Amino acid sequence: MAAVIAFEDVSVxxxxxxxxxxxxxxxxxxxxxxLVGPSGAGKSTLLRLVNRLVAPSAGVVRVRGEDIARNDPxxxxxxxxxxxxxxxxxxxxxxxxxxxxVPRLLGWPEPRIAARIPELLALLRLDAxxxxxxxxxxxxxxxxxxxxARALAADPDLLLMDEPFGAADPILRRALRAELRRIHAVxxxxxxxxxxxxxxxxxxxxxxxxxxxxxxxxxxxxxxxIRAADPFVRDLLGGDAPALRRLGLVTVAAAMAAxxxxxxxxxxxxxxxxxxxxxxxxxxxxEVLAVGEDGRTLGSLGxxxxxxxxxxxxxx
Amino acid sequence: MGTHPAVPAxxxxxxxxxxxxxxxxxxxxxxxxxxxxxxxxxxxxxxxLGWGVHAIAVLILGAVALRRWRPGLAPAxxxxxxVLAAALALGLTxxxxxxxxxxxxxxxxxxxxxxxxxxxxxxLVLLAEVLRGASIWLRVLAPLLLxxxxxxAGWLGLxxxxxxxxxxQARAETLHAALLRHLALAGxxxxxxxxxGIPLGWWxxxxxxxxxxxxxxxxxxxxxxxxxxxxxxIPLxxxxxxxxxxxxxxGVEAIGTAPTLIGTAAYAGLPLWxxxxxxxxxxxxxxxxxxxxxGMDEARVTRxxxxxLGLPVFLAALRVAAVxxxxxxxxxxxxxxGGLGALVLExxxxxxxxxxxxxxxxxxxxxxxxxxxLRLLEGRLAPWRR
Numbered sequence: 001m002a003a004v005i006a007f008e009d010v011s012v013x014x015x016x017x018x019x020x021x022x023x024x025x026x027x028x029x030x031x032x033x034x035l036v037g038p039s040g041a042g043k044s045t046l047l048r049l050v051n052r053l054v055a056p057s058a059g060v061v062r063v064r065g066e067d068i069a070r071n072d073p074x075x076x077x078x079x080x081x082x083x084x085x086x087x088x089x090x091x092x093x094x095x096x097x098x099x100x101x102v103p104r105l106l107g108w109p110e111p112r113i114a115a116r117i118p119e120l121l122a123l124l125r126l127d128a129x130x131x132x133x134x135x136x137x138x139x140x141x142x143x144x145x146x147x148x149a150r151a152l153a154a155d156p157d158l159l160l161m162d163e164p165f166g167a168a169d170p171i172l173r174r175a176l177r178a179e180l181r182r183i184h185a186v187x188x189x190x191x192x193x194x195x196x197x198x199x200x201x202x203x204x205x206x207x208x209x210x211x212x213x214x215x216x217x218x219x220x221x222x223x224x225x226i227r228a229a230d231p232f233v234r235d236l237l238g239g240d241a242p243a244l245r246r247l248g249l250v251t252v253a254a255a256m257a258a259x260x261x262x263x264x265x266x267x268x269x270x271x272x273x274x275x276x277x278x279x280x281x282x283x284x285x286x287e288v289l290a291v292g293e294d295g296r297t298l299g300s301l302g303x304x305x306x307x308x309x310x311x312x313x314x315x316x
Numbered sequence: 317m318g319t320h321p322a323v324p325a326x327x328x329x330x331x332x333x334x335x336x337x338x339x340x341x342x343x344x345x346x347x348x349x350x351x352x353x354x355x356x357x358x359x360x361x362x363x364x365l366g367w368g369v370h371a372i373a374v375l376i377l378g379a380v381a382l383r384r385w386r387p388g389l390a391p392a393x394x395x396x397x398x399v400l401a402a403a404l405a406l407g408l409t410x411x412x413x414x415x416x417x418x419x420x421x422x423x424x425x426x427x428x429x430x431x432x433x434x435x436x437x438x439x440l441v442l443l444a445e446v447l448r449g450a451s452i453w454l455r456v457l458a459p460l461l462l463x464x465x466x467x468x469a470g471w472l473g474l475x476x477x478x479x480x481x482x483x484x485q486a487r488a489e490t491l492h493a494a495l496l497r498h499l500a501l502a503g504x505x506x507x508x509x510x511x512x513g514i515p516l517g518w519w520x521x522x523x524x525x526x527x528x529x530x531x532x533x534x535x536x537x538x539x540x541x542x543x544x545x546x547x548x549x550i551p552l553x554x555x556x557x558x559x560x561x562x563x564x565x566x567g568v569e570a571i572g573t574a575p576t577l578i579g580t581a582a583y584a585g586l587p588l589w590x591x592x593x594x595x596x597x598x599x600x601x602x603x604x605x606x607x608x609x610x611g612m613d614e615a616r617v618t619r620x621x622x623x624x625l626g627l628p629v630f631l632a633a634l635r636v637a638a639v640x641x642x643x644x645x646x647x648x649x650x651x652x653x654g655g656l657g658a659l660v661l662e663x664x665x666x667x668x669x670x671x672x673x674x675x676x677x678x679x680x681x682x683x684x685x686x687x688x689x690l691r692l693l694e695g696r697l698a699p700w701r702r
Contacts, residue, residue: 053609078611088606092624092700102610134700150610160609 002065004029004158004190005050010059012214018045021214022059027207029157032184032191036201036236037211043194046211047160050192051077063158078105081151081159081189085166087143089135095121095146096131102154120149123183141172145179152183161193165200177204198237202226202249210236222249246310247275252291252301255309261290261300269293274306281306332442333380339435340369346409347427348416352479352668358429364412368404375401376439383446391450395458398443403465405436410475417477425479427670452692459688483670491659495678498655501573501645502638502682505580509588509637512581517592527593534586542583546647549575576648584640591633595626628698635690642683649675 003026012020017040025046027033035043048054049061052073061068068076081102089098096117103113118128124145135143144165151159164180165173181204184191195201201208202222209219210233218225218233226237226246238245253270255277266284268277270291277289281303288302339345339361346364349356361369379394379401413426443462447455475481484491520527537545554570557563568574599622607617649657659675662668 051609053605074611074613076611077609082606082609084602084606084609086602088600088602090603090607090621091600092698105611105616136700 002029003027003062004031004064005192006060006062006065007046007049008060008062010046010049010056010061012042012045012049012054013057014045018042019214020045020049020056023214023216025209025216025219027190027192029190030188030206032181032193032204032206033209034201034205034207035192035194035209035211036196036198037217038236039196040213041211042214043196043211044162045214047162047192047194050158050160051080051082078102078154079156079158081154081156083147083151083159083161083164085163087147089138089143089146089150091135093134094131095133095135095138098135098146099131099150099153101150102156106154108154116153120153123152123186124149124179140168141175144168144172144176148180148183152187152189157189159189159191161191163194163196166195173200180204199245202237202245208237243310244275247278247306248273250274250309252277252289253298255305256291256299256301257305258299260297261288265290265300267292267297268301270298274309277301277306329380329383329442329445332438332445333376335438336376336435336442337373339431339433339438340373343431343434344429345431345435346412346416347429348420349425349427350421351423352425352483352670353666356425356427359412359416361431361435364416365405365408366412368408372401372405372408375404376442379446380442391446392454394446395443395450395454398439398446399458399461399465402436402439402443402462403469405432405439406466407469407474410469410478410481413475413477413479425482425670426477427479452695455692479670480673483668483674487659487671487674491674491678494654494656494659494675498642498645498657498679498682501576501580501648501653501655502641505577505584505641505645506638508577508581509584509641510634513585513588513592513637516585517589517596520589520593521596530589534589537582538586542579542644542647543650545582546575546579546651549579550651553578572648572652572654575651576645576653579647580641580644583644584637587640588633588637591629591636595629595633596622597626598622598629599625628694631690631694631697635687635694638686638690639683642679642686646675646679 005025005027007023007025010020010023012018020042023042023046035046037043045054049056050063050068052068055069063076063080089095090101093101099117099120100113103116108116117131121128121130126142126145126149130138130142130146135146138146148164151161161180165176168176177200180191180193183189193204195204205222207219208222208225210217210225212232218230222237223246225233226249227234250273251270252268252272252274255274256270265288266280266286267290268280270293280289281287288300291298291301341361343360344358345361347356347358365372375397379397382389382394382397383391409428409432416426417424443458447458450458469475470481476485516526516530520530540548550570553568553575557568557570603625604617604621607621612620645653645655646657646660649655649659649661656675656679660672660679661675663671663673663675
């Protein structure tokens with residue numbers, strides 16, 4: 001797959017925190033690439049290089065194959081969706097006008113804009129009536145969704161998200177993450193997202209990039225990285241309970257057996273995670289679960305199967 | 317600067333009512349004198365107005381009591397009680413003047429006393445206080461109603477024997493000319509303030525160095541007493557005119573209009589400039605950041621984000637500058653610019669209290685009118701904040 005974003009030996013000299021040193025990284029089309037690391041690691045700087053909010057002191061940033069330093073930054077920015085932690089909705093414009101921002105900048109005809117607004121509200125599962133309201137009347141969750149709708153408005157192939165759910169409470173965060181995963185699956189957009197929350201990174205990403213002190217420490221699929229050799233990466237991503245984190249990354253469908261479960265076994269959906277499955281076993285005291293969906297039985301998952309699905313690295 | 321809280325200060329309304337009652341019962345209401353230049357004998361409201369004085373007091377107390385013990389009540393009823401109290405005070409006073417002067421020589425005057433001014437002022441401030449929480453139509457209607465009643469009383473001749481009205485009738489033409497002159501001066505000064513304040517505000521917004529320098533200059537102007545500044549402008553301007561005689565051809569003179577406009581604009585410059593600067597900076601940083609990140613260039617960020625979000629601040633600054641211009645232009649009367657200030661000055665020279673009032677009251681009324689109108693506009697133009 002072609003790289004939508006490519007950083008080639010990019011450095012940003014800030015003198016201390018938030019700088020970058022010789023970063024080389026590619027983000028392929030359709031990836032949901034999550035930049036994670038402690039604060040000051042340079043995650044946001046790396047993200048802001050992509051739409052030229054930050055200029056590199058050395059190296060080249062390519063977007064869709066073109067060196068962005070040679071092109072008009074305004075046109076570049078209009079072609080990329082952008083969402084941030086504080087949402088930054090325009091307080092003096094209605095929800096509909098907020099969403100219409102980039103389409104207007106791009107000079108879309110009004111009927112097309114008018115048709116696009118309800119489409120996006122529906123995509124974010126927001127009430128169509130919201131379009132006429134001002135941002136201060138929205139709940140936190142609604143505002144976050146409107147921010148995402150605004151970023152998606154002109155149907156950009158690339159989306160930049162800087163701690164997009166950072167200001168939300170834990171319950172809302174979980175809902176918004178599920179929403180983002182769904183939208184990523186539906187639209188197939190390339191998304192570059194910054195977070196300092198390792199759990200969020202593992203849950204959302206198709207690829208995780210770990211940054212520390214302005215360098216890329218590791219990059220790869222979540223399951224790969226969680227058993228990475230680097231102790232910093234392992235600690236950051238695994239936290240206090242790396243085994244449980246890993247259970248959360250594997251679906252029941254990937255670990256189940258085709259054999260039927262004993263009658264009366266509790267039922268779990270194939271899309272649920274193994275940590276959900278373990279939790280259900282503990283709650284119901286059942287060692288074998290039936291895997292099923294919409295009344296159909298697909299197979300079974302026992303405790304041994306669950307253990308086999310998550311091999312642990314040999315103790316160091 | 318900024319918006320005022322809609323919540324009335326507790327205890328303010330009873331205190332204003334108390335002041336109004338003091339005006340009614342504790343001080344002289346009407347003074348009867350053999351001519352316009354002596355102070356004459358003072359009458360209390362009870363003596364001048366008779367039993368009507370208690371009716372006025374009851375109306376005021378009733379309005380305040382309703383506000384106090386029926387806080388859920390719509391303000392329309394207390395507003396009407398207060399308007400009625402003011403109308404009654406005005407009408408009864410005019411009638412009392414006629415009655416007192418009946419047997420006296422035509423030169424005799426019935427002058428409004430301190431009690432009247434205290435009572436009316438407290439009553440009007442109280443009315444404004446109650447109107448703050450009222451709907452927009454009531455806030456427009458109540459002052460119009462009050463003006464209408466006063467105009468009707470004047471038209472019916474009810475007030476004809478009050479010294480102030482006699483003075484007005486003797487000088488109506490002068491007063492009208494002075495009023496227009498005052499408005500023209502204030503408008504021109506405001507125009508100058510805007511012409512300089514807006515670009516200087518933008519400059520300061522773009523450059524912190526310019527901001528520091530401009531703040532120093534404009535603050536320094538505020539330190540000089542206004543009167544001293546106006547006076548000092550005369551020799552400065554005449555020196556300038558000697559150096560550049562061509563300016564005379566443009567109508568610039570060392571006294572009168574030119575120093576008045578320059579002095580007023582220099583004073584009102586600071587609040588306007590501050591407001592322009594604050595308004596430009598009013599848009600939250602992250603909102604401006606998002607606008608840029610979504611592909612707005614600098615001009616569009618200013619047009620689409622900074623200006624609309626700064627609008628309430630700009631209007632507040634305009635309001636302060638307009639009120640200052642109306643007030644400061646009055647000092648121009650001292651240096652030959654004419655306007656209502658000149659009437660006040662003439663009244664002071666003659667020790668004629670009513671002439672002073674004839675100049676001063678319209679200045680106050682103009683300032684209040686400009687303030688009220690721009691406040692209403694501020695509320696209208698920021699629908700996103702409601």
